Each structure stands twice: as structure tokens, then as C-alpha cells.
Amino acid sequence: MPGGTVLLRRLRRNPLRRRTDLFRAWLGLGLFxxxxxxxxxxxxxxxxTAHRHYARTAQQQAATRHPTPAVxxxxxxxxxxxxxxxxxxxRYPAKIGFTDARGTARTAATDVRPGLPKGSTVPVWAGxxxxxxxxxxxxxxxxxxxxxWAVLGALAVQGAAGAVYGVAARVLERRNxxxxxxxxxxxxxxxxxxx
Numbered sequence: 001m002p003g004g005t006v007l008l009r010r011l012r013r014n015p016l017r018r019r020t021d022l023f024r025a026w027l028g029l030g031l032f033x034x035x036x037x038x039x040x041x042x043x044x045x046x047x048x049t050a051h052r053h054y055a056r057t058a059q060q061q062a063a064t065r066h067p068t069p070a071v072x073x074x075x076x077x078x079x080x081x082x083x084x085x086x087x088x089x090x091r092y093p094a095k096i097g098f099t100d101a102r103g104t105a106r107t108a109a110t111d112v113r114p115g116l117p118k119g120s121t122v123p124v125w126a127g128x129x130x131x132x133x134x135x136x137x138x139x140x141x142x143x144x145x146x147x148x149w150a151v152l153g154a155l156a157v158q159g160a161a162g163a164v165y166g167v168a169a170r171v172l173e174r175r176n177x178x179x180x181x182x183x184x185x186x187x188x189x190x191x192x193x194x195x
Contacts, residue, residue, distance in 0.1 A: 046153030
């Protein structure tokens with residue numbers, strides 16, 4: 001979008017102002033106002049649509065996933081720096097055994113805290129087919145994702161307005177250059193011929 005002084009300069013009367021300059025200024029102002037008015041509406045629409053989608057997803061996940069205790073079938077790997085802050089955040093893959101919702105015994109691998117001995121119990125989430133999965137989305141995750149989509153919607157409106165203005169400015173600039181070339185072709189022979 002053009003700066004405020006450039007926009008105002010193009011709107012003022014001036015003997016050198018072309019119609020394309022005036023059109024470009026009004027286009028910039030119109031796109032700015034449209035983006036300003038459209039941004040809240042698009043943010044609300046994108047956020048609301050995303051919130052409804054993720055709320056339905058969370059409900060479906062809550063209905064089909066269940067927590068279950070799992071038993072380590074092997075010792076978990078030890079961390080090289082026991083007791084460190086890094087150890088508290090680090091997880092290592094280990095083989096586990098658990099029973100799914102149908103009562104079938106299953107084995108799988110999941111990430112566990114370092115240093116857990118074989119036979120330790122760890123909580124896991126299982127899906128409807130007995131596969132390991134994550135916990136269902138909770139309200140904070142639904143809200144966070146909806147807000148992310150609302151921000152993306154706002155950026156899309158601003159980006160679209162900027163792209164339309166950029167393309168229009170480029171087309172108008174090419175048109176002006178073509179007009180200048182035509183005018184110079186008419187004028188040049190009178191200036192370059194010797195008396």
C-alpha cells in the first residue's frame with residue numbers, strides 16, 4: 001500500500017497528474033478501507049469455523065480414545081546427565097505392553113522418562129483399533145488453534161489487498177511507460193534532427 005503522503009499527493013490537483021495516478025490513489029484508498037473493514041469479519045469467520053471444527057474433533061477423540069496403563073517390557077534408556085533439567089524433558093522410546101478397549105493384549109513402543117525399570121507402569125492413550133495415540137484435544141488447544149486460524153485469516157486479507165494493489169500498480173506502471181514511449185516516438189524526431 002502507498003504511504004499516506006504519496007497517496008495524498010496523487011489525489012491533489014496537479015498539471016502533471018495522470019488519470020492513472022488518480023486511479024492508483026483511489027484504488028489504494030479503497031483497498032485499505034476494504035481490508036480495514038474486512039479483517040474483523042474474516043477473523044471472526046475463520047476463528048469460528050476453526051473452533052467448531054476442532055471442538056467436533058475433540059469430542060470425537062474423547063469418544064474414541066481412552067487412557068490405559070501400560071507396562072514397560074524393557075528397561076528405559078538412562079540419560080547421560082541424571083538429575084539435570086534436560087533429563088526431566090527428555091523421553092526415550094521403549095517397548096510396552098497394554099490391553100486395548102476390547103481386552104486384547106498388545107505391544108507397542110512409546111516415549112517414556114529415562115531410567116524407568118522393566119515392569120514400571122506408564123499411562124498411554126489408545127484409539128478405537130488399539131493403536132497408541134495422543135490424548136484428546138483439550139479446550140486450551142481448541143481455543144489456541146482457532147485463534148491461530150483467525151490470525152491467518154487477518155493476514156490473508158492484508159496480503160490479498162497488498163497483492164491486488166501491487167498487481168494493479170505494476171499494470172498501471174507498464175501502461176504509463178508504454179504511453180511515454182509512444183509520446184517520445186512522436187517527439188524525438190523534432191528534437192534530434194539538426195537544422
